[in-house]
Amino acid sequence: xxRNSITLKKIAIKLNVxxxxxxxxxxxxxxxxxDTREKIKAYARINGYRPNSIALSLKNQKTKTIxxxxxxxxxxxxxxxxxxxxxxxxKKGYNIMISSSNESLEKEAYNLKTLSxxxxxxxxxxxxxxxxxxxxxxxxxxxxxxxxPIVLFDRxxxxxxxxKVIVDDVKGAYDATNxxxxxxxxxxxxxxxxxxxxxxKLRTQGYERALKNNDIKLDQALILKVxxxxxxxxxxxxxxxxILNTFKNNSQINGVFAVNDxxxxxxxxxxKKLNLSIPQDVSVVCFxxxxxxxxxxxxxxAVRQHGIEIGRNSATKLxxxxxxxxxxxxxxxxxxxxxxxxxxxxx
Amino acid sequence: xxRNSITLKKIAIKLNVxxxxxxxxxxxxxxxxxDTREKIKAYARINGYRPNSIALSLKNQKTKTIxxxxxxxxxxxxxxxxxxxxxxxxKKGYNIMISSSNESLEKEAYNLKTLSxxxxxxxxxxxxxxxxxxxxxxxxxxxxxxxxPIVLFDRxxxxxxxxKVIVDDVKGAYDATNxxxxxxxxxxxxxxxxxxxxxxKLRTQGYERALKNNDIKLDQALILKVxxxxxxxxxxxxxxxxILNTFKNNSQINGVFAVNDxxxxxxxxxxKKLNLSIPQDVSVVCFxxxxxxxxxxxxxxAVRQHGIEIGRNSATKLxxxxxxxxxxxxxxxxxxxxxxxxxxxxx
DNA sequence: TTGAAAGCGCTAACAG
DNA sequence: CTGTTAGCGCTTTCAA
Numbered sequence: 001x002x003r004n005s006i007t008l009k010k011i012a013i014k015l016n017v018x019x020x021x022x023x024x025x026x027x028x029x030x031x032x033x034x035d036t037r038e039k040i041k042a043y044a045r046i047n048g049y050r051p052n053s054i055a056l057s058l059k060n061q062k063t064k065t066i067x068x069x070x071x072x073x074x075x076x077x078x079x080x081x082x083x084x085x086x087x088x089x090x091k092k093g094y095n096i097m098i099s100s101s102n103e104s105l106e107k108e109a110y111n112l113k114t115l116s117x118x119x120x121x122x123x124x125x126x127x128x129x130x131x132x133x134x135x136x137x138x139x140x141x142x143x144x145x146x147x148x149p150i151v152l153f154d155r156x157x158x159x160x161x162x163x164k165v166i167v168d169d170v171k172g173a174y175d176a177t178n179x180x181x182x183x184x185x186x187x188x189x190x191x192x193x194x195x196x197x198x199x200x201k202l203r204t205q206g207y208e209r210a211l212k213n214n215d216i217k218l219d220q221a222l223i224l225k226v227x228x229x230x231x232x233x234x235x236x237x238x239x240x241x242x243i244l245n246t247f248k249n250n251s252q253i254n255g256v257f258a259v260n261d262x263x264x265x266x267x268x269x270x271x272k273k274l275n276l277s278i279p280q281d282v283s284v285v286c287f288x289x290x291x292x293x294x295x296x297x298x299x300x301x302a303v304r305q306h307g308i309e310i311g312r313n314s315a316t317k318l319x320x321x322x323x324x325x326x327x328x329x330x331x332x333x334x335x336x337x338x339x340x341x342x343x344x345x346x347x
Numbered sequence: 348x349x350r351n352s353i354t355l356k357k358i359a360i361k362l363n364v365x366x367x368x369x370x371x372x373x374x375x376x377x378x379x380x381x382d383t384r385e386k387i388k389a390y391a392r393i394n395g396y397r398p399n400s401i402a403l404s405l406k407n408q409k410t411k412t413i414x415x416x417x418x419x420x421x422x423x424x425x426x427x428x429x430x431x432x433x434x435x436x437x438k439k440g441y442n443i444m445i446s447s448s449n450e451s452l453e454k455e456a457y458n459l460k461t462l463s464x465x466x467x468x469x470x471x472x473x474x475x476x477x478x479x480x481x482x483x484x485x486x487x488x489x490x491x492x493x494x495x496p497i498v499l500f501d502r503x504x505x506x507x508x509x510x511k512v513i514v515d516d517v518k519g520a521y522d523a524t525n526x527x528x529x530x531x532x533x534x535x536x537x538x539x540x541x542x543x544x545x546x547x548k549l550r551t552q553g554y555e556r557a558l559k560n561n562d563i564k565l566d567q568a569l570i571l572k573v574x575x576x577x578x579x580x581x582x583x584x585x586x587x588x589x590i591l592n593t594f595k596n597n598s599q600i601n602g603v604f605a606v607n608d609x610x611x612x613x614x615x616x617x618x619k620k621l622n623l624s625i626p627q628d629v630s631v632v633c634f635x636x637x638x639x640x641x642x643x644x645x646x647x648x649a650v651r652q653h654g655i656e657i658g659r660n661s662a663t664k665l666x667x668x669x670x671x672x673x674x675x676x677x678x679x680x681x682x683x684x685x686x687x688x689x690x691x692x693x694x
Numbered sequence: 695t696t697g698a699a700a701g702c703g704c705t706a707a708c709a710g
Numbered sequence: 711c712t713g714t715t716a717g718c719g720c721t722t723t724c725a726a
Contacts, residue, residue, distance in 0.1 A: 007703060018713045023705065033711055054410065054465045055703035057401045058718050065444070065466075073433065074426040076638070083420045086447055095466065097412070098445045100433055117400045118719090119412075119442065265642030272644050291423070292642045295612030297619050354719060365697045370721065380695055402719035405702050465703090 006047045015043060057118070065095040066318055067120035069111050071103045071128045071155070076290035077307050078126065081153065084311020085124055092319050094121075103229070105130040109139035116148055121322045123148065124314045127155040129229060133196050135159065149321040151314045155198060163321065164334040165314045169199050169287075172303040172339035173206025174213075176285040177257050179301070181214050183347055185255030185283050189246060191239075191267065192259045193228030200228055203259045203287055221250060226263075236266055243270040256284045261292040264300050268346075284346040298345030310337050353394045362390060404465070412442040413665055414467035416458050418450045418475045418502070423637035424654050425473065428500065431658020432471055439666050441468075450576070452477040456486035463495055468669045470495065471661045474502040476576060480543050482506065496668040498661045502545060510668065511681040512661045516546050516634075519650040519686035520553025521560075523632040524604050526648070528561050530694055532602030532630050536593060538586075538614065539606045540575030547575055550606045550634055568597060573610075583613055590617040603631045608639040611647050615693075631693040645692030653684050660684060 008026075012019045017036065025032045025040035026049070032040075057063040068085060070078045082098065089096050097120060101108035108128045115123070123143070131137070137160050144150055144162055153165040180188050190207045193200030204223070211218055224246060226239060243266065247253055258264040264286035268278070276282050278298050286293060289304035313335055324330060355373075359366045364383060372379045372387035373396070379387075404410040415432060417425045429445065436443050444467060448455035455475045462470070470490070478484070484507050491497050491509055500512040527535050537554045540547030551570070558565055571593060573586060590613065594600055605611040611633035615625070623629050625645050633640060636651035660682055671677060 005703095008705095009703070019703090020705080020714080021712055024712090027705095031711065036711085050460075050464050052405075052465045052703050054401060054404045055718090056705090058399075058405050058702090058720095059704050059706095061718070063401065073430045074423065076421065079421040079426050082445070083447065086420065086445075090446070095444055095446065095462065097442055098429070098433075099437070099442065100430065113397075115442065117397050118402075119400055262638075262642055265644070269644040269646075291609075291638055295609055295616075295639045296643055297612070297616040299616075352719095356719070366720080367698080367722080368696055370719095371696090374721095378695065383695085399719050402702090403721090405704095405718090406720050406722095408702070 005052075006044075006049045007052065008049075011040065011043055011047075011049065015040060061118075062121050062322070063119060064093055065097055065120050066315070066322075067097045067099070067111075067115040067123045069099055069101055069108060069115075069123060069125045071101050071108075071126060073098070073100045077154075077288060077305060080307025081124075081126075081311035081314070084308035084313075085315040086311070087308070088312050088315035088319070092315075094315075094319065101128040101131075103129045105134055105136060112139050112143055116143055116146075120148070122318045123150045124153060124311075124318055125150055126153050127157060129197060132157065132198060149318060151318045151321075153310050153314050157198075161332060163314075163317045163332050165310050165317070166334065166336055167199075167305045167310070168336050168338055169202035170206040170209065172287060172305070173203035173257070173259070174210045175206075175339070175341055176287065176301075176303050177207045177210035178214070179341060179343075179347060180255035180257060180283055180285055181210065181216070183255075183279070183283055186214075186216050187219075187250070187252040188222065188255040188257055189243075189250075189253045190223045190257050190259075191243070191263045192223065192225055194225050197228040200225075200259055207257055219250075221246075222253065231262070236262070239263065240266050240270050243267060244273065247271075247274055247276075254282055256282060258284070258286040261286050261288045261290045261300065261302060264302075264346075265292045265296055268296055268298075268300070279345070279347050285341075289342050293342070293344065301344045301347040302342050303339045304342050305339055306337050313337060352399075353391075353396045354399065355396075358387065358390055358394075358396065362387060408465075409468050409669070410466060411440055412444055412467050413662070413669075414444045414446070414458075414462040414470045416446055416448055416455060416462075416470060416472045418448050418455075418473060420445070420447045424501075424635060424652060427654025428471075428473075428658035428661070431655035431660075432662040433658070434655070435659050435662035435666070439662075441662075441666065448475040448478075450476045452481055452483060459486050459490055463490055463493075467495070469665045470497045471500060471658075471665055472497055473500050474504060476544060479504065479545060496665060498665045498668075500657050500661050504545075508679060510661075510664045510679050512657050512664070513681065513683055514546075514652045514657070515683050515685055516549035517553040517556065519634060519652070520550035520604070520606070521557045522553075522686070522688055523634065523648075523650050524554045524557035525561070526688060526690075526694060527602035527604060527630055527632055528557065528563070530602075530626070530630055533561070533563050534566075534597070534599040535569065535602040535604055536590075536597075536600045537570045537604050537606075538590070538610045539570065539572055541572050544575040547572075547606055554604055566597075568593075569600065578609070583609070586610070587613050587617050590614060591620065594618075594621055594623075601629050603629060605631070605633040608633050608635045608637045608647065608649060611649075611693075612639045612643055615643055615645075615647070626692070626694050632688075636689050640689070640691065648691045648694040649689050650686045651689050652686055657684050 025037045195201040289302040293300040293302040446458045542548040636649040640647040640649040
């Protein structure tokens with residue numbers, strides 16, 4: 001009833017050989033006679049011997065686990081990344097430890113520290129909002145300097161020197177806006193976050209660039225910058241009112257680009273109240289191809305970020321660096337995972 | 348540039364004392380003179396000494412990490428559970444390792460086995476569909492028997508003897524159906540999964556019970572059992588057609604109960620095509636209070652399962668058992684997390 | 695008050 | 711071909 005613990009030592013005692021003999025036999029060493037080798041292997045098999053991975057970690061000074069620190073676990077995009085990391089990790093014999101920073105700098109630093117205590121060979125991390133706001137990257141840079149590799153994804157910073165996997169937010173937003181324009185919708189409402197949320201800022205840039213390239217004058221009245229940190233019922237309720245008002249004051253609007261699918265969901269709700277039909281009266285596009293875009297009515301044309309691919313790429317890069325002995329000689333790489341637009345009913 | 352590794356040994360050498368002295372000093376042992384104690388602690392602090400948790404694990408035979416094995420990472424309900432586990436784990440000094448069974452029995456067993464190799468002190472697990480279909484629980488029972496505690500949540504089985512945290516699916520479905528009836532909707536379409544998906548089966552039971560209690564005759568034509576394993580675009584497309592047909596053949600339908608929010612999303616889409624208004628013509632309720640219920644138009648009345656609470660409860664139970672020396676003497680407990688209905692526009 | 699030694703489970707260099 | 715030893719980093723008993 002006790003924890004199953006058949007060890008080399010126990011096998012050695014039972015079979016009257018030394019521990020190292022058992023160890024070698026189980027690795028098919030030809031130092032050991034075929035006879036004892038088979039005897040030992042048979043005994044081990046029958047008793048379900050499995051090497052103690054903690055002992056191995058201590059010995060090898062590597063744990064074969066990678067840590068993932070993300071701002072939010074309950075989030076379609078991040079879970080897809082985890083999924084991707086999981087796929088590669090499993091294939092390469094790594095396990096993953098996950099913890100959430102909850103958008104807090106303090107928790108992010110704390111998690112990084114505790115998981116660094118020899119528990120993880122490296123990290124895959126996306127910066128919390130607070131971290132970006134404060135531009136405090138000491139904990140990250142310290143970890144890297146102390147020899148533990150980190151791959152940053154999605155929410156990254158130029159002030160951190162390491163491997164990165166990013167989404168081309170500007171281009172994705174550009175494409176999305178452009179699609180609307182191609183469909184003849186030139187008065188496009190942008191719903192975005194304040195600039196300290198980097199991805200919001202970049203997507204705003206993409207929007208602006210698309211307008212410019214098509215010689216459409218930027219109208220500040222058509223740019224709604226909302227508090228990207230707030231996801232309460234109340235916030236979304238107010239957002240809906242804000243959208244309604246904007247439409248009332250700007251009846252020329254015939255397209256909407258939202259920087260995430262939640263905002264787009266609210267847009268649909270507002271348009272319904274305004275009795276505007278989609279996509280005839282107003283077309284809608286959003287960043288983030290999640291469950292909302294897929295299951296809303298009408299379904300929403302969305303910029304897909306390939307979260308799984310981001311995860312797979314990050315994991316591959318990280319493991320490469322972990323297993324490369326002189327990893328600090330490898331130059332850091334930044335990969336851009338390109339987005340694609342999934343067209344749906346809303347355009 | 349190498350992995351930061353200030354160890355007891357290094358401190359001991361630097362300070363010309365023995366390793367055990369350092370160890371004791373750092374734990375404030377009064378065996379050690381105030382003098383050396385302070386000297387050692389100061390040196391340790393300055394050099395950022397942090398105990399090697401792998402060494403501790405080996406020594407203590409416990410890792411302070413708990414494993415979570417879930418069928419699907421990209422899933423609102425499961426990620427909420429992870430979130431809850433994370434909250435409790437962090438508080439009690441545990442880390443969590445996550446891996447996905449991908450609804451596969453083989454992967455589930457594999458993950459359980461590899462994580463059991465001294466990497467985790469216990470597991471929190473929800474059965475994969477394949478596991479339930481095959482009713483093969485050997486891997487689980489074996490793990491429990493070998494002394495590693497498991498807490499099963501949501502998708503559980505009577506054939507496994509362990510702590511469990513479940514949702515009262517029957518009652519949740521009963522309440523949901525009942526709500527429709529109270530609103531005067533007595534011809535209720537049920538969209539559910541085949542019976543081998545336990546939660547689908549239980550929710551079907553709740554539906555049936557509610558009808559019975561209200562003296563409403565069960566009409567098999569109003570029960571749509573679909574393939575709960577399929578989540579492809581094509582499947583949802585066909586589901587929509589199926590729903591449309593059902594409405595055409597049964598114009599009396601004035602309520603719908605869907606066993607998850609994805610199905611409910613499709614229902615909304617179908618109703619729109621039929622030009623039926625919600626909730627006036629048809630009211631809709633679903634199980635699973637996820638992002639779809641919140642952000643669709645109209646928003647959908649949903650049965651909330653308190654995923655975070657499930658996670659917190661599971662983690663609490665598991666850690667209790669891990670830290671209780673003679674845990675096999677504790678009787679197994681089954682906790683039922685009750686659901687509540689979040690009323691929204693669809694009713 | 696301090697230190698030596700054994701042990702957690704395993705590997706690997708070295709000795710027989 | 712097999713065994714001894716040392717060591718990974720730490721705790722803890724026992725001896726000094």
